Amino acid sequence: xxxxxxQTFNGLVSGSFLxxxxxxxxxxxxxxxxxxxxxxxxxxxxxxGAYVLADELGLPFWAALxxxxxxxxxxxxxxxxxxxxxxTKLDPLYNFLLTFGLTLILQxxxxxxxxxxxxxxxxxxxLSGSVDLGLFEFPAYRVFVLGTSIAIxxxxxALLTRTRVGMVVRAATERPELTRAFGINVGRWITPxxxxxxxxAGLAGVLAAPMRAVNPLMGxxxxxxxxxxxxxxxxxxxxxxxxxxxxxxxxxxxxxAYAPESWRALIAQTLPFVLMAVVxxxxxxxxxxxxxxx
Amino acid sequence: xxxxxxxxxxxxxxxxxxxGGPQSGGDSKLTGGKxxxxxxxxxxxxxxxxxxxxxxxxxxxxxxxxxxxxxDKAVTKDIEVVDADHQNKPDVANTKAAEFYDxxxxxxxxxxxxSSAALKVADVAKAKKKLYFNIGxxxxxxxGKSCNKYTFHYAYDTYMLANGTGxxxxxxxAKNWYIVYPNYAFGQDMERSFKAAVEKAGGHVxxxxxxxxxxxxxxTYLLKAxxxxxxxxxxxxxxxxADLVNLVKQYNEFKLRDKGVGLSVGLMFxxxxxxxxxxxxxxxxxxxxxxxxxxxxxxxxxxxxxxxTGSRPTFAHAANYSAATQYLEAVQAAGTDEADTIVAQxxxxxxxxxxxxxxxxxxxxxRVLHDAxxxxxxxxxxxxxxxxxxxxxxxxxxxxxxxxxxxDCQMSGA
Numbered sequence: 001x002x003x004x005x006x007q008t009f010n011g012l013v014s015g016s017f018l019x020x021x022x023x024x025x026x027x028x029x030x031x032x033x034x035x036x037x038x039x040x041x042x043x044x045x046x047x048x049g050a051y052v053l054a055d056e057l058g059l060p061f062w063a064a065l066x067x068x069x070x071x072x073x074x075x076x077x078x079x080x081x082x083x084x085x086x087x088t089k090l091d092p093l094y095n096f097l098l099t100f101g102l103t104l105i106l107q108x109x110x111x112x113x114x115x116x117x118x119x120x121x122x123x124x125x126x127l128s129g130s131v132d133l134g135l136f137e138f139p140a141y142r143v144f145v146l147g148t149s150i151a152i153x154x155x156x157x158a159l160l161t162r163t164r165v166g167m168v169v170r171a172a173t174e175r176p177e178l179t180r181a182f183g184i185n186v187g188r189w190i191t192p193x194x195x196x197x198x199x200x201a202g203l204a205g206v207l208a209a210p211m212r213a214v215n216p217l218m219g220x221x222x223x224x225x226x227x228x229x230x231x232x233x234x235x236x237x238x239x240x241x242x243x244x245x246x247x248x249x250x251x252x253x254x255x256x257a258y259a260p261e262s263w264r265a266l267i268a269q270t271l272p273f274v275l276m277a278v279v280x281x282x283x284x285x286x287x288x289x290x291x292x293x294x
Numbered sequence: 295x296x297x298x299x300x301x302x303x304x305x306x307x308x309x310x311x312x313x314g315g316p317q318s319g320g321d322s323k324l325t326g327g328k329x330x331x332x333x334x335x336x337x338x339x340x341x342x343x344x345x346x347x348x349x350x351x352x353x354x355x356x357x358x359x360x361x362x363x364x365x366d367k368a369v370t371k372d373i374e375v376v377d378a379d380h381q382n383k384p385d386v387a388n389t390k391a392a393e394f395y396d397x398x399x400x401x402x403x404x405x406x407x408x409s410s411a412a413l414k415v416a417d418v419a420k421a422k423k424k425l426y427f428n429i430g431x432x433x434x435x436x437x438g439k440s441c442n443k444y445t446f447h448y449a450y451d452t453y454m455l456a457n458g459t460g461x462x463x464x465x466x467x468a469k470n471w472y473i474v475y476p477n478y479a480f481g482q483d484m485e486r487s488f489k490a491a492v493e494k495a496g497g498h499v500x501x502x503x504x505x506x507x508x509x510x511x512x513x514t515y516l517l518k519a520x521x522x523x524x525x526x527x528x529x530x531x532x533x534x535x536a537d538l539v540n541l542v543k544q545y546n547e548f549k550l551r552d553k554g555v556g557l558s559v560g561l562m563f564x565x566x567x568x569x570x571x572x573x574x575x576x577x578x579x580x581x582x583x584x585x586x587x588x589x590x591x592x593x594x595x596x597x598x599x600x601x602x603t604g605s606r607p608t609f610a611h612a613a614n615y616s617a618a619t620q621y622l623e624a625v626q627a628a629g630t631d632e633a634d635t636i637v638a639q640x641x642x643x644x645x646x647x648x649x650x651x652x653x654x655x656x657x658x659x660x661r662v663l664h665d666a667x668x669x670x671x672x673x674x675x676x677x678x679x680x681x682x683x684x685x686x687x688x689x690x691x692x693x694x695x696x697x698x699x700x701x702d703c704q705m706s707g708a
Contacts, residue, residue, distance in 0.1 A: 003521050212540055218510065253513075257518060265507075269477075
């Protein structure tokens with residue numbers, strides 16, 4: 001039983017990354033109607049940002065946790081102004097292809113500079129111990145990751161439901177035309193919101209650096225799973241993306257730990273996509289998505 | 295269109311038919327009047343650091359040393375290297391190998407990591423009747439059911455790794471094993487080899503799990519390890535590349551060494567230790583085909599290599615140098631690069647160079663035998679020099695390091 005709780009807690013930790021990435025994708029899609037394929041590459045840049053700050057400038061993990069998302073938000077806003085907003089009038093497929101191209105460019109730039117071998121990044125010493133959670137001990141860093149991601153998800157939710165900015169963004173997400181008719185300048189919010197979504201991916205990358213391999217392809221496989229999460233939750237649904245992110249994290253760990261022996265790896269690997277197929281058949285807009293009103 | 299395709303087919307057939315004979319340089323004993331070595335390996339993805347472009351550099355070093363050794367007596371001064379990136383894809387490897395032999399006049403193909411790609415190239419070598427020294431791939435099928443007259447397997451294979459690490463660790467007290475392996479051909483092959491080696495040495499595999507490939511989260515297995523009954527003394531990981539980095543990072547996070555569960559790695563290269571840092575792997579045992587700082591002889595070559603590339607060589611780099619050297623020596627001795635003559639030259643040859651200690655090119659299955667080493671990653675305070683991360687615990691004699699010739703190998707292509 002203890003081991004089951006331990007595994008479940010651990011699933012929430014890996015779900016943290018899925019939730020943070022899905023949250024950023026959902027926020028971006030909600031306002032811009034852009035499926036940002038480069039989200040995985042931004043996550044990778046987040047991890048590399050932490051590595052470069054430590055390696056070149058000797059800056060600790062805590063500094064990276066703040067500086068890297070801010071720097072990436074700026075990069076995101078530049079990308080949005082320079083490329084993405086030119087294509088928003090067209091079919092969403094164009095921006096999907098554009099961000100896919102950006103992904104390849106970013107990956108190859110990092111590959112050319114740092115090679116394909118993983119770059120070493122140490123665990124921050126303050127979090128290298130274990131925490132006693134009553135029933136079991138758990139690595140302190142993992143507890144920190146889970147706490148941080150929950151705090152951020154709750155924070156974003158509060159921002160969207162409790163502030164004027166959030167109200168505008170939600171209104172623009174649901175009824176862009178009507179919001180404009182009220183005299184609200186929707187366009188003004190587009191660039192900062194894109195930057196914010198990108199910053200969340202960068203933050204997930206910084207959090208990943210001490211516990212995962214930091215290499216140019218680290219985001220490539222993850223982003224596919226995150227897309228499945230976002231589709232299951234409902235494109236543009238903030239709550240759906242976050243909840244499904246945590247659920248998939250736990251479900252994959254359960255599959256790895258408790259599925260029939262010879263099927264474990266296969267089930268864990270295909271689970272997000274099987275769920276996606278099932279949900280799409282039953283609710284094409286995702287579990288928490290709303291049907292678009294023409 | 296159809297007619298065009300037929301014409302193209304006819305041209306291809308003609309080219310293939312003609313490629314067997316000498317192309318020019320009529321009175322020369324060398325095809326095309328020169329020797330061409332082709333390095334085919336991963337130059338962009340996961341295996342590019344452990345071999346890649348630096349192996350091409352190692353082959354160039356072999357050519358320079360050969361020319362310096364024989365001077366005017368050399369069979370030819372015209373020795374070239376061509377190289378290509380096979381991206382670890384079997385279909386790309388297949389096409390590139392055929393191009394090498396047919397279009398570029400390559401006499402011998404070297405390296406070819408990734409087992410599936412390596413086996414494809416073995417088929418091409420057999421069909422074209424041209425030489426092939428595999429270095430980078432681990433599958434024992436190269437000297438088993440896919441063996442052929444023109445294919446030689448250098449450096450290492452899954453049996454050697456399992457036999458070295460599994461047997462020795464078990465004899466040194468790691469009785470109970472928990473094996474975690476990536477769910478694809480290499481991983482499954484390694485798992486079988488390790489299980490057999492551990493059980494043969496009197497050990498016991500208490501659990502085994504196929505992990506998704508690729509994966510960045512191994513914590514499920516790491517949490518499970520201490521709860522198994524009996525508790526495993528060691529986790530045997532068969533992961534490679536980024537997966538291995540993820541697993542080792544998380545193994546340290548869960549402090550399993552403090553909980554009495556050690557770590558044994560199936561396949562590891564010097565470059566992996568470099569990117570993980572020795573501190574993350576301190577105390578880990580594995581089997582190595584060659585180590586650069588083993589003695590003065592190895593170090594001398596490693597110094598030259600570092601002067602050219604800026605890093606220390608992995609065993610794959612050294613093996614590429616050695617294979618190129620052995621090929622050139624065989625051509626020198628035979629006075630021709632005619633493939634069947636060279637094969638006859640090489641078969642059964644006893645060699646002792648800095649890579650092949652007590653080496654022999656086994657006639658039965660073309661397994662190249664040599665001493666292997668049981669290695670252990672040093673504690674951080676023991677590391678006195680960059681790249682010198684390993685101490686050699688034991689030399690595994692060439693006679694014991696590799697398996698006996700397999701009955702699956704029916705030497706074909708003759």
